[in-house]
Every structure is written in C-alpha cells, then in structure tokens.
Amino acid sequence: MRRSVKYRLLFLLSAIMIYCAGFQWLPESMEAGNALGLTIAATIGYFVLLPAIYAYSIIHVGQQKWWKMIVILSLSSLMARLSFPAELASYFEFIAWLRYPIIAVLLVIELYLMVSIVKGLWQARSLKGDPRLHIIDKYRGEDEKKQTLALVLASEPASWYYAIPWFSRNHSNILANINLYSAKLWHWFLLITAALCVSALSYIVIASWSELVALIVSSILAYSLVAVTANYRISRHFSVYIQDNKLVLNNSMWGFLAVKLDDIESIKQGKWAKTLANKGNSTQSDMLIFGRGKTANILLTFKQPQTYFGALGQLPEKVEKIYLVVDTPKELQQHLHPLLSAQAFSTEELSKEASSDDSEKERLNKAS
Incomplete structure (x- = not known):
C-alpha cells in the first residue's frame, strides 16, 4: 500500500473515531457534571487534532492544495453543531446559513467548468482513441480542479468506448498486459x-x-x-499501449497515466519484491506499483514528475518512477528501447540545431 493511501486511511479512521466519540459522550446540556471537560476535549479533537492530522496526511503527504483545509474545518463545525451541548451548538448555527452561498458559488464554478469541458469533449468526438487522452492534452498545464473534473466527465464516454468492442475496434496495439x-x-x-x-x-x-x-x-x-x-x-x-507518442498505462478504469516517450528516462527489466518496497523507507513505500504479484518485473523511470490520475481522476499524484507487473516484460522492454533511443536522438538533434542557430546569430551579430 502506498504511503499516501496509508495516511488517507489514517485520517479517515481518526475522523470516524473522534466524531463518533463526540456524538457518544457529549452531554445534551452544559448542566451535566462532566460537561465542561468533555466539551473541551471534543473541541480540541474537532478543531485542533483533526485539522492537524488532515494537514499532514492529506495536504502534506498527498500534496494537495492548502485551501482544502476549509473542508475539514467546515466538517468539524457541522459536527459541533450536531453534537455539542445545546448552549454551545447554537454558536455553530452560522454553518447552516453559510452553506447556501458557499453551495451557490461552488455550483456556479462547477457549472462553468462542466460547460467548458463538455464543449471540449464535443470537439474531440471525431478523434480516435481513449477520450481521456484528448482531455489530458487539452487541459495540460491547467488548474488541478479543471483536470480532475474533466477526467471524471471523460470517464463516461471512455466507459462506452471500452465496453463496446465495435467502438474500440481501431484501438492502438497493446505492448503488454498488466496482471490485474x-x-x-x-x-x-x-x-x-x-x-x-x-x-x-x-x-x-x-x-x-x-x-x-x-x-x-x-x-x-x-x-x-x-x-x-x-x-x-x-x-x-488495453492496459499498456502507445498512442500519439505517449505511453499509456491503465490500472483498470480506476487509474490512468499517460507519459510522453521523451519524458521516459529508462526502462529496466528485473525483479523487485513488492513486500520489500512496501516495508522499506518512506521513499520506497511511496512507489507506484501496477499489477498483482509478489514481484514487479518492469521499472519505468521518468525525467520529470508525471501525474498519475487515481480514483477516476479525483486523486492526482506526482510520480517519478513506476513499477509494473506485466506478462511479457522482455518484449515490452525490447519494444520501448528503440522508441526511447529515437526520441533521445531527435531531442539531441533539435538541441544541436538550436545551438548552431544561436552560434550563427552570435557570429552575424559580431560581424555587424
């Protein structure tokens, strides 16, 4: 299990325990003998402990935006409104009033994003291949929110594309099958x-x-x-294939990664024990592994961090390398090696041409 997933589960279990304890033990009125002590403990749990766990487990480890702290603070305020003694619960009544303008603003933003994304999907209707690939290209470099929402909407046509064989009859040839x-x-x-x-x-x-x-x-x-x-x-x-100069890896419909060939630094064949990777240090345990089996047999290393879209695009994560468990590791390596070499050669040629052009311009400037 990846480090980020472990910390998400840690936060989820912590939230369930703290909120359930609050609902179970908090008295209905401050007149109870131990009401003050229990309320202080619940307040610390709701507004100090849980936000701290969320900040580290979700924001820091999961590399999420800091504005998402609003989520846990709003949730804790709502739980306080429902579980605190009546004398204090009324102070959290503002959540009931604030939710309407917040929901309205969020709906307007979501509607705008959905309209723009649906337009993009409509424009890409005549393009071949997985609709998610075209969405990634269209919104590359955009805000993370727009990317994740775009992938969620693109998952619907992608489901029909893969579910009906006639739609995917002209799909790119696969290079290997991930063991899933x-x-x-x-x-x-x-x-x-x-x-x-x-x-x-x-x-x-x-x-x-x-x-x-x-x-x-x-x-x-x-x-x-x-x-x-x-x-x-x-x-x-269709778990491993190449389309439009990109290596596409599908961890079922749940996970999706598309990386340009010239962003792949190396591909290695070998044996890497998944149990050792999971029990190792934090760097090792954070490796992304596709496939079932005791050992991974392919290691892909990238020149720069790539975005893996998990949970149908809702959990984007940056990865620098990925382990695969495939049925034909040797054939996959043999197929990708020439392509990576060709990409490296073309990149080198372009850099040489650019440097020669710069030298020529510099020489002309000196002559003038």
Whole structure:
C-alpha cells in the first residue's frame, strides 16, 4: 500500500473515531457534571487534532492544495453543531446559513467548468482513441480542479468506448498486459452478478414505498454494468499501449497515466519484491506499483514528475518512477528501447540545431 493511501486511511479512521466519540459522550446540556471537560476535549479533537492530522496526511503527504483545509474545518463545525451541548451548538448555527452561498458559488464554478469541458469533449468526438487522452492534452498545464473534473466527465464516454468492442475496434496495439484481478473473467462475472443483484434488491426494497423511485434507483445501479464491462475490457486488452507518442498505462478504469516517450528516462527489466518496497523507507513505500504479484518485473523511470490520475481522476499524484507487473516484460522492454533511443536522438538533434542557430546569430551579430 502506498504511503499516501496509508495516511488517507489514517485520517479517515481518526475522523470516524473522534466524531463518533463526540456524538457518544457529549452531554445534551452544559448542566451535566462532566460537561465542561468533555466539551473541551471534543473541541480540541474537532478543531485542533483533526485539522492537524488532515494537514499532514492529506495536504502534506498527498500534496494537495492548502485551501482544502476549509473542508475539514467546515466538517468539524457541522459536527459541533450536531453534537455539542445545546448552549454551545447554537454558536455553530452560522454553518447552516453559510452553506447556501458557499453551495451557490461552488455550483456556479462547477457549472462553468462542466460547460467548458463538455464543449471540449464535443470537439474531440471525431478523434480516435481513449477520450481521456484528448482531455489530458487539452487541459495540460491547467488548474488541478479543471483536470480532475474533466477526467471524471471523460470517464463516461471512455466507459462506452471500452465496453463496446465495435467502438474500440481501431484501438492502438497493446505492448503488454498488466496482471490485474479486473482482467480475469471470474472477476468480471462476479461484479456483473453483484450489480444485477443489488439493482434487483433495491427495487424490491424501495418499490413498497415508491415504484418510480425504485425504478430510478435500480436503473442507475444497473447502468453500472457499462462501467464494469469497460473495467474488464480495458484491463484485459488495453492496459499498456502507445498512442500519439505517449505511453499509456491503465490500472483498470480506476487509474490512468499517460507519459510522453521523451519524458521516459529508462526502462529496466528485473525483479523487485513488492513486500520489500512496501516495508522499506518512506521513499520506497511511496512507489507506484501496477499489477498483482509478489514481484514487479518492469521499472519505468521518468525525467520529470508525471501525474498519475487515481480514483477516476479525483486523486492526482506526482510520480517519478513506476513499477509494473506485466506478462511479457522482455518484449515490452525490447519494444520501448528503440522508441526511447529515437526520441533521445531527435531531442539531441533539435538541441544541436538550436545551438548552431544561436552560434550563427552570435557570429552575424559580431560581424555587424
């Protein structure tokens, strides 16, 4: 498990424990004998301890923006409004009033981003390949919020693109297959069965209250069959390939990384124990590993940090190297080596041409 994921889980468990303790032990009124001590302890937990854990685990380790501290402070204020004694809870009533303008501003921003991104997706409708690749190119260098929202919206057409074989019939040839559970037929069948059962069960449970709501909920759950099928096909057939001079790595539909060939410093074949990497120092444990197995057999090192989009783009992370567990490591290395050499040669030639042009300009300036 990666270091950033461990710290996210640490924060989640800490938040659950502190908030549950507050709801369980805080009295309803300050007239209780131990009310003051419990309230002080809850205040420290809500507004000191949890924000500190969030700042380190999410902001520092996860390399997120500092403005996201508003999230945990707002959440703690809401929990205080619901769990503190009545005499103090009223002081947090402002959260109930502030949420409306905050929600309105956020909705306006989200609507603007969605409109601009949908326009971008519409313009890219005639382009071939994974829609997420075109979104990455279009919004490269943009704000992180716009990138993540764009990838979420692009995941819908990407699901249809991979779920229906006719749509992806002209897909780029794969170089290797990452060893993933989601690429197994039994895994796909299990998820399909679970989705159908949950959809049917939700209809049965809700139908006695409202058939219309039951139909809507069960239909939404059944619609997940598209994403489940896309997850299976992308893991089995399209996990490693090259398109538009980029090496694309799909960690199922969940994770996505596209890196330019000239940004790849090296590719090595070998054996790296995943357990040792996870139990090592913080630098080793923060390595990104794609695939199931005791040992990784491919190591990709980048010239500069690349962005890995996890959780359908909601968890972007910077990585400098990545380990892969693939079925044909030797063939993958043999295929990529000439391409990387060609990219390095062309880059060197361009730099030589640029330097010669500069020298020529300098010589002309001296002559004049």
